[in-house]
Amino acid sequence: MRLAMLGLGRMGGNMARRLAAGGIEVVGWNRSRETADALAAEWDRISAAGTMAEAVEALTPPRVVWSMLPAGEATEAALMELTRHLEPGDIVVDGGNADYRESLDHGRLLGDSGIEFIDAGVSGGVWGREEGYCLMVGGTEAAVGRLEPALRVLAPAPDRGWARVGPVGAGHFTKMVHNGVEYGMMQAFAEGFDLLERKEAFAIDPGQVAELWRHGSVVRSWLLDLMADFLGEDARLDDIAPWVADSGEGRWTVREAVDSGVPAPVLTAALYARFQSQDERGYQARLLARLRQAFGGHAVRQGGEAE
Structure with missing residues (x-):
């Protein structure tokens, strides 16, 4: 051929x-x-x-x-x-x-x-x-x-x-849904490993857990294989900016879910999480902090203030 x-x-x-x-x-x-x-x-x-x-x-x-x-x-x-x-x-x-x-x-x-x-x-x-x-x-x-x-x-x-x-159209439609599912799986892994990494009292090694879950676990997958590889080299990811791109197919998947009346909360939340990572202005978070201060007198961090 x-x-x-x-x-x-x-x-x-x-x-x-x-x-x-x-x-x-x-x-x-x-x-x-x-x-x-x-x-x-x-x-x-x-x-x-x-x-x-x-x-x-x-x-x-x-x-x-x-x-x-x-x-x-x-x-x-x-x-x-x-x-x-x-x-x-x-x-x-x-x-x-x-x-x-x-x-x-x-x-x-x-x-x-x-x-x-x-x-x-x-x-x-x-x-x-x-x-x-x-x-x-x-x-x-x-x-x-x-x-x-x-x-x-x-x-x-x-x-x-x-x-x-x-027929024509079904291939790209199926790939669109595939990518929406991919968004949800990636977000679930990201949230779970964030929980593991933040539990300082246990000093859990995320790389060790990723490798552990690759064998016999019901969540084993190629995404987990990839994550085990890079977490084994650098579990903190300090050199990686917290900004996640979206190719567009996640948006199309959510749009199709809305048009079809199909509930897709996981896929939608995963897409919105990517949007949030891209929000360099941070206006939503600043607005929420100011509202908490207004009704409850909660402290507000000023720009540049150390954590």
């Missing part, structure tokens, strides 16, 4: 490497040509293209073009460009973290030109190259069937870790 990979960043580049290692030929394109050339120099099965048009021309119909570009403007521009070069029967796969509603629109846009669209939710992060990726795929059965050789290579094993979860 031969396909084009658009976007060779952390995810796209490692996916191209895993595909090449598994016998899939890859034509790589990146906004920085140097990145594509460097990747092609690593692997015999990867070649570099200077433009999207060149990437398409390097494929034999029916073509498969897999995009790992950022969601939003970059993906929109790429799809418009591809419609000028692809033909009916070709397949476009969007593996970025796109809003499933946008994927529905993209499916209709490409479908009007006879081009098959597949939305693929991809989980695995920087470890996916070695461990494999979890692939949540939306599209027609026929299109996904043609993509199967690549999916079997990218997944942790040919017979698991990938699935067609429904």
